[in-house]
Amino acid sequence: MTRTIFDTEELDSIRDLARKFAQERVAPGYQKRENDGQMDMALVREMGELGLIAPELPEEFGGMGADFLYSGVIIEEIARADFTFAYVSLLASLNGQILNAFAKPEVARDWLPGLVSGEHMLAIALTEPKGGSDAANLGLRMERDGDHYVINGEKTSISANQCAKGVVTFARTGRPEDGARGVSAVLVPLDLPGITTSKFSNMGQNQIGHGSIWFDNVRVPAEYLLGDEGKGFVQVMQGFDFSRSLIGLQCLGTARQSLDETWAYIGERRAFGKPLAAFQGVTHQLADFDTKVEAARLMSMNALWLKDRGLPHTAEAAMTKWWPPLLAYEAIHACLLIHGHAGYAQDLPFQQRLRDVLGLQIGDGTAHIMKNIIALERAGKDAVRA
Template identity: 35%
Template sequence: MARYRFETTEHELFRKSLRKFLTDEAVPHYEQWEKDKLIPQSFWLKLGEMGFLCPQVDGEYGGLNLDFSFGVIIGEEMERVGAGLTGVGLHNDIVVPYLESYGTPEQKKRWLPGCVTGEYITAVAMTEPGTGSDLANIKTTAIRDGDYYIVNGQKTFITNGIHTNLAVVAVKTNPQERHKGVSLLVIEGDTEGFTKGRKLDKVGMHSQDTAELYFEDCRVPVANLLGEEGKGFTYLMEKLQQERLVVALSAQIASEDMFELTKQYIQERTAFGAKIASFQNTQFKMAEMATKMELGRTFLESLIEEHMAGKDVVTKVSMAKYWITETAREISAECMQLHGGYGYMEEYKIARRYRDIPVMSIYAGTNEIMKVIIAKNLGLS
């Protein structure tokens, strides 16, 4: 049964194929990946073999010429397995689109085929130890030296940071400028002066590798400049709409998964001689959560359609990212409570969900920044 109005038989077959693949190749190994705090590169290569990496890429570069709606299906099915697979969505729907939109024909030919096969695992490096939401204030510099940029600086909280061998890095090519001084460089993993720091020990999303990146007199060819020099900030802002939509989608799926886990649990668990599901308080909590999820689902569907139609939905996307991630956090707490003591046990998936959810209201722009954007676009500042 189709979940969206835009779904066709082709979408349903794609989802069915992906779900079977994940059931065989991800679900049985996911707990071990969480313990290892890393998803193996071999899994990325398998995704590539099956056509689940960057399906939107042009056939000329090995892609399937599919639209964002297929990315939506991939994002949903990955999130159902676990939030640790979010790096795949970042690769497919956030980083690779930079290469597609701003790359030269030569750059696309050089990088996109490897992104489709999984030989390249991408990351976007914006955040620095002293700079989060204020991207115009980044300190990493790229000073022109003939046919090279000399890059110096540090990035942190980088998703796919351990595995990445193709990073889109925000740098200051003109340190005297704020917004107009930002450019984007594509830095390959074997570039001298580019090193990776520790794998960061996070509260949740354990299998998703997150790392620090260091650049020390790193010589990057000018041919690796993405788009035009000084337009990096504009490029970042243009792509954040889709990134925030992807985060909202992940939060929605996480909520639906937690709800189903809890529904099953309360229908099986008894207390005081009755099923927990029969208690009025439990029923009210479930009714509240179901209503919030339905509102989120309806809002998301309309947003996806508008985004695919090329409309400017920055305000709505900011609303969705803020509201749906906050709702997911509320639902995670309610579902854990309804699981009672078992909800606090690692053997129950709800415990992992409870840990994984909070960061969704932080990355891709904090929810406070989302409210700033909404207020500004309402004409309040």
């Protein structure tokens, strides 16, 4: 791994630990877990025991109170071994930040230690069948009834909806015309009566799984509300800048592994009496992608560095969400082709990586939405929305 200006001795140490765990424990079962379509919770617990889940959370919840960059290097290393297993890091850091910032103290104490230790996972439910990229246009209703909220409606395309213990859910508590200002967030335990789930048959990421969640008069204790009523969307969505930066490194970790394997391959594979590395048509293509992956990696780490210092990073995070998923797909595709039919076969992991990274050109905000965010930050809301 190329060193960067962000690296420190402490960061190197956590990267070495994550790499050892990823290569020795995670990598061997990558395609089997994907074919089985099951998250290995015992492996998740191993990851938690090593302190590799949400290290940025406070020590009182089992975290290390570390910089956000720590989670960046962890997800990068895990994704080198198994792109989809890296969702453990992504979902824990995103939901951990939400609960740490907005949950009632007693709720945070009940849920965060288990998240950090790997005893359970949390999902996040924002997308709806009719909403898609129009994230604030929610139809799921949540109404106060005494000391409970009652939820009715459907969420869809939810990651980890069948292996999670609870789900951070966005629901409308105000009028439809209130838009984002009428949306609240609440933590919903998935074992409550009235909840049913389904799992999609996707072309990738089946280990974490995606599906729908239906809420039929689900009663959630009012103390599980996250943030202020009617302000959950505005408050909680700020945490997505963090997860977008992690997604960038998740995709780039998988791309880097593919490039490293392919550089080694072209030094060994011979054609016309020479190694493939002697042909510029091969090496220049890899050099091009290697350059872009390193540039995108610096950009992604810079977004986390800015967050660590409390500096604005919304545009930078949006950049890391739209470009690295596309770049990773293109780089892995090139690596697959260079390996010829062996790359196309299921014996090598390129085909699985290609299917897995493609999903993040869709989920968690499309490239078009990310570019809209960048435009808002750079040109200003008044100019863009004129």
